[in-house]
Amino acid sequence: MILKRFILRHRALVLGAVALSAASALSTMALLSYINELAANGVHAGRATSLLEGAGWLVAVLATGAMSQFILARLGGDLVAQLRIDLSRRFIDLEYEKLANEKHAIFGSLIEDVASIAPLVLVAPLLAYNGLLVVLYASYLASVSPPLLGILAAFLCVTVVASLVLERFLRRRFDALREANEKVFEYFRYLSEGKKELALNAARARHVADELIRPAIHRSRRLMIQVHTGLGFNEAWSSAVIYASVFVIVYVGYASLALPQATIMRFVIGALFLSGPVAFIVSAARQVGVGTASLRHLQRVGLDLGGEVDPPAHGADPGIGDEWRSIALRGVSYAYAGDEDGRIALGPVDMEIRRGELLFIVGGNGSGKSTLLLLLASLLTPRTGELVVDGVPLELDRQRHRERFTGVFGDFFLFPHVLDVAGHPLPDERIRALLVSLGLGSQVQVTQGELSKLTLSTGQRKRLALLQCYAEDRDIFFFDEWAADQDAHFRDYFYRMLLPELKARGKTVVAITHDDRYFSLADRVVKLEAGRIVSDTRRRDGGAAYAARDPAAGHRVS
Ligand SMILES: Nc1ncnc2c1ncn2[C@@H]1O[C@H](COP(=O)(O)OP(=O)(O)OP(=O)(O)O)[C@@H](O)[C@H]1O
Secondary structure (H helix, E strand, O other): OHHHHHHHHOHHHHHHHHHHHHHHHHHHHHHHHHHHHHHHHOOOOOHHHHHHHHHHHHHHHHHHHHHHHHHHHHHHHHHHHHHHHHHHHHHHHOOHHHHHHOHHHHHHHHHHHHHHHHHHHHHHHHHHHHHHHHHHHHHHHHHHOHHHHHHHHHHHHHHHHHHHHHHHHHHHHHHHHHHHHHHHHHHHHHHHHOHHHHHHOHHHHHHHHHHHHHHHHHHHHHHHHHHHHHHHHHHHHHHHHHHHHHHHHHHHHHHOOOOOHHHHHHHHHHHHHHHHHHHHHHHHHHHHHHHHHHHHHHHHOOOOOOOOOOOOOOOOOOOOOOOOOEEEEEEEEEOOOOOOOOOOOEEEEEEEEEOOOEEEEEEOOOOOHHHHHHHHOOOOOOOEEEEEEOOEEOOOOHHHHHOOEEEEOOOOOOOOEOEOOOOOEOOHHHHHHHHHHOOOOOOOOEEOOEEOOOOOOHHHHHHHHHHHHHHHOOOEEEEEOHHHHOOHHHHHHHHHHHHHHHHHOOOEEEEEOOOHHHHHHOOEEEEEEOOEEEEEEEEOOOOOOEEEEEOOOOEEOO
16 A cells, blocks of 8 residues: 555655654653652762763653654655655546546545545554553563553553544544535535626525535534544543553552552653653544545545556557547447436447548437547446447557547636647647637737636637647547537638548547538538437538438438
8 A cells, every 4th residue: 555655665764763763762761761760769979960861861862853753744745745646646547437426525535635644644653653662661660560560551451442442433423524524625616616606696605605515514513523522532531541540550559569669659650651652642543533534535436545556648659540440339328327317328329430530419408419429439438338449349448549539528628738649748839820720819829838828718718629639639539519609700610611621631520519500511410319319311422412320220221
């Protein structure tokens, strides 16, 4: 797991921290024994010498402790950075399908879980250090009085067992608290992403604030109080047990064992030293509880930190020179995980696209057009049936297949850097030329492949998204209702110039569209209704005549 990898990578620092922690524990031990010797025997040598020796041990405790803390702080910073890097890598590797269904939970992980896992890992060397102190103090106390150590050990066992029972009891509450916080994050997202709607609608803003956010925060607050009350009680109870044990030790030492006063005093001082590390070990349950809840949460959302992170995919062979001829869906159906009724969003469908085709996918809202596109690009995995490339079912090589596609999704995201197919910035002159041809020459500047602004109108942003596709220049271009936000002039330009130009360059184009007056420009129009293909018409020649295929009959009926 991540801790093992991290320790191996930073073994010199970790060994340094362990050595310094051990030195600090030994110095503390020497200080204790020196104080005890003074308490029992008085100051015999010169007073200055005694003071100097005591001060020397104190400096040793301080120096070793401070240095080990410094190293731990450095390791802490490194660890948080490493966790973030690992998590973002895993985030990139995560299937789109998973993200589509659990977006808020996964974003929450990047923020909240990193913050709670780091202390969990950092507490490990401190637990080892305090554990070592407990062993050293216990061996010292054994040399002072074994029977008294027996009494102390019995009390400590009670504390440890009570802590373990409490930890088991609180585990479900920790998980519930993590889930409650996730709900709070989700509602916070409403605040930022729905800002305009909330600004217009005070009643909705009240609903979000009073009916959603407030109850979610109260639930989180309730669980937080329960969890921390339990932990606080455990810490208070542990301190009380230690003091009770000191009381019993003194009482039994005098009344039953008739031990000399000096022995009892030395034991009591040692026991009080021991209470520090024991209290630390008990209080560490707080960090361990929160951290392990976060680890379980990461596992649940599919961002498990176990195992090696795959090296970054370099998009090494992004379909350049790839001689595919056809991509087909065979008996494919798909149902979204978030859909509670398990309703089929698409399928079963059988369909094939051929290289170089200009294909329009049409149909009413919710008929499955975008789902069909995501399945073709292998961003969704069919529930039944298979995706077939040149007659061979696509199994392992999904990334290579995805890299045949470039396009603009309905809910596209714009990146400011314009990159070519290999991930290098496109030359600025080329970007400028594209900006001019897309009518954005005066609004957007470019420096070293980075666009000066992305805050434009929806139609203009879509043109920037199109520019990115031109930069990548892959085999298959897809557009999910790209023209819907364009003015009449640019819409016409898109259908009459851009799409035919792409086709003329040998590109395959899949465009989802509602613009029926341009349907005649396509080589083929596939129409969906309620997730099924109801017609598949192909242009026979340069005109608007189409050969229709009856999907139910499964053969051409032209
Ligand atoms: N993330 C999702 N979770 C659950 N159901 C979804 C999800 N996305 C789409 N659906 C459902 O799947 C079905 C097909 O949706 P899809 O987005 O493919 O339709 P569409 O034809 O592209 O619609 P539109 O023209 O409105 O964009 C619809 O019933 C829709 O409600």
